Amino acid sequence: xxxxxxxxxxxxxxxxxxxxxxxxxxxxxxxxxxxxxxxxxxxxxxxxxxxxxxxxxxxxxxxxxxxxxxxxxxxxxxxxxxxxxxxxxxxxxxxxxxxxxxxxxxxxxxxxxxxxxxxxxxxxxxxxxxxxxxxxxxxxxxxxxxxxxxxxxxxxxxxxxxxxxxxxxxxxxxxxxxxxxxxxxxxxxxxxxxxxxxxxxxxxxxxxxxxxxxxxxxxxxxxxxxxxxxxxxxxxxxxxxxxxxxxxxxxxxx
Amino acid sequence: xxxxxxxxxxxxxxxxxxxxxxxxxxxxxxxxxxxxxxxxxxxxxxxxxxxxxxxxxxxxxxxxxxxxxxxxxxxxxxxxxxxxxxxxxxxxxxxxxxxxxxxxxxxxxxxxxxxxxxxxxxxxxxxxxxxxxxxxxxxxxxxxxxxxxxxxxxxxxxxxxxxxxxxxxxxxxxxxxxxxxxxxxxxxxxxxxxxxxxxxxxxxxxxxxxxxxxxxxxxxxxxxxxxxxxxxxxxxxxxxxxxxxxxxxxxxxx
DNA sequence: CGTGTGATTGAAATGCTTCAATTATCGTGG
DNA sequence: CCACGATAATTGAAGCATTTCAATCACACG
Numbered sequence: 212x213x214x215x216x217x218x219x220x221x222x223x224x225x226x227x228x229x230x231x232x233x234x235x236x237x238x239x240x241x242x243x244x245x246x247x248x249x250x251x252x253x254x255x256x257x258x259x260x261x262x263x264x265x266x267x268x269x270x271x272x273x274x275x276x277x278x279x280x281x282x283x284x285x286x287x288x289x290x291x292x293x294x295x296x297x298x299x300x301x302x303x304x305x306x307x308x309x310x311x312x313x314x315x316x317x318x319x320x321x322x323x324x325x326x327x328x329x330x331x332x333x334x335x336x337x338x339x340x341x342x343x344x345x346x347x348x349x350x351x352x353x354x355x356x357x358x359x360x361x362x363x364x365x366x367x368x369x370x371x372x373x374x375x376x377x378x379x380x381x382x383x384x385x386x387x388x389x390x391x392x393x394x395x396x397x398x399x400x401x402x403x404x405x406x407x408x409x410x411x412x413x414x415x416x417x418x419x420x421x422x423x424x425x426x427x428x429x430x431x432x433x434x435x436x437x438x439x440x441x442x443x444x445x446x447x448x449x450x451x452x453x454x455x456x457x458x459x460x461x462x463x464x465x
Numbered sequence: 466x467x468x469x470x471x472x473x474x475x476x477x478x479x480x481x482x483x484x485x486x487x488x489x490x491x492x493x494x495x496x497x498x499x500x501x502x503x504x505x506x507x508x509x510x511x512x513x514x515x516x517x518x519x520x521x522x523x524x525x526x527x528x529x530x531x532x533x534x535x536x537x538x539x540x541x542x543x544x545x546x547x548x549x550x551x552x553x554x555x556x557x558x559x560x561x562x563x564x565x566x567x568x569x570x571x572x573x574x575x576x577x578x579x580x581x582x583x584x585x586x587x588x589x590x591x592x593x594x595x596x597x598x599x600x601x602x603x604x605x606x607x608x609x610x611x612x613x614x615x616x617x618x619x620x621x622x623x624x625x626x627x628x629x630x631x632x633x634x635x636x637x638x639x640x641x642x643x644x645x646x647x648x649x650x651x652x653x654x655x656x657x658x659x660x661x662x663x664x665x666x667x668x669x670x671x672x673x674x675x676x677x678x679x680x681x682x683x684x685x686x687x688x689x690x691x692x693x694x695x696x697x698x699x700x701x702x703x704x705x706x707x708x709x710x711x712x713x714x715x716x717x718x719x
Numbered sequence: 720c721g722t723g724t725g726a727t728t729g730a731a732a733t734g735c736t737t738c739a740a741t742t743a744t745c746g747t748g749g
Numbered sequence: 750c751c752a753c754g755a756t757a758a759t760t761g762a763a764g765c766a767t768t769t770c771a772a773t774c775a776c777a778c779g
Contacts, residue, residue, distance in 0.1 A: 302628045366620035373627035374556045374671030417628030
């Protein structure tokens with residue numbers, strides 16, 4: 212969400228590129244942490260924020276229900292944002308990658324849980340001073356607003372995927388998203404490094420881990436991918452993968 | 466998302482109330498349109514905004530891909546926010562009720578489609594002047610930010626529901642949400658007025674309309690509800706309905 | 720070289736989708 | 750006010766997709 216004047220585009224055709232893709236942080240470079248602040252504000256926040264290093268994966272950054280005192284920014288690694296429903300089941304809501312902001316309080320509390328998925332470095336800013344700075348600096352605030360709007364767009368995309376696609380399509384959507392990101396995809400070798408276990412993947416895509424496994428196996432049998440190791444996937448046919456996402460699980464309405 | 470100082474609550478227990486429910490606009494009254502602006506700003510915006518009346522349902526307010534010049538606020542009625550995937554299928558992303566704000570531009574374009582679900586009155590504000598006003602008035606901006614954060618919370622709740630619940634649970638979640646809203650629930654008669662057709666309901670809950678019908682029939686056979694007319698539902702056993710949502714569709718992880 | 724965790728596979732049961740056909744409801748014009 | 754047509758809702762039945770429980774395999778780490 213860029214809060215600029217209207218673009219002169221009629222753009223039913225352009226829409227697909229504009230809609231959020233999982234990792235399209237490049238749409239608006241201002242979104243990135245490096246640019247989250249103007250130069251003068253950067254130094255201000257540098258003094259109140261610190262860098263935290265998480266050496267292990269599965270470290271908890273914060274848990275749902277805790278008092279929210281800090282906002283975090285990913286500098287390195289991957290953070291999993293999840294929430295547990297009343298019966299204890301977990302849903303992975305989003306993955307946070309370098310440049311992403313998370314941990315905004317909701318009525319003073321964290322409503323989600325944040326855990327590292329790999330070793331990670333996070334920039335931690337106390338919320339209170341940041342909040343005051345935002346009130347003084349509309350420019351800063353509008354960038355935070357842009358970030359939240361970006362997250363909303365991502366969340367809406369997840370709703371589309373969960374609401375309309377079957378498990379194969381959801382998985383392939385995820386793989387195609389990953390391919391866009393150099394951290395996970397070695398374009399020369401056409402090799403993808405999955406940042407999530409089968410369990411996490413299941414909780415992210417709203418299905419059982421066994422179904423994830425079977426779906427991967429099915430893609431492999433069809434010759435579209437190949438498992439080097441459980442976490443290393445060779446991409447053999449991107450075009451065919453894209454086609455899978457276009458099929459329909461449900462019939463037309465009306 | 467209230468951008469106030471931390472609440473002194475440890476609150477694993479309090480969490481469920483804090484998480485967004487579909488229509489809990491009462492959590493923070495400041496969210497409401499009447500309070501979206503301070504008194505001095507209200508008059509300012511009143512002059513640049515106008516009230517639109519949509520007499521018919523299924524009127525299009527705007528479509529995905531169009532240039533976004535206006536932001537809307539629901540004064541009366543229900544508006545359906547939806548998006549079409551590449552293959553043409555529609556997903557209803559959210560329902561907008563009186564007090565809700567929608568139509569924030571994304572890179573100058575609307576990314577979603579907004580249509581009335583009933584006759585409706587909308588307050589329409591041109592985006593450009595509003596944007597300028599926001600830059601001058603951090604207070605106004607933080608209220609818009611709060612709104613977007615609220616929408617994000619709602620969207621995350623939809624992800625939870627679509628990712629973990631089966632169709633019965635999704636439908637019941639929706640019914641229980643509606644019950645909280647006086648516009649749709651006559652508490653004396655224990656009678657619910659559904660604002661959506663079976664098709665819309667299917668597109669909202671990520672399933673086929675036939676499945677919605679069967680699920681309603683199942684609830685009726687179980688004695689939990691009764692269909693007066695297709696759009697009028699008598700609620701016979703709220704407690705049992707709540708229990709349905711707690712069950713599990715998928716087994717535990719790890 | 721065990722031991723535990725994550726990954727994989729099998730098989731049965733269930734839930735959901737889909738196509739097709741029928742019935743109900745609602746708005747509109749007679 | 751009623752009949753009519755269009756639209757929405759409902760039901761049946763067959764075929765898939767997904768879940769679930771259980772058992773086995775692979776691999777990393779001490």
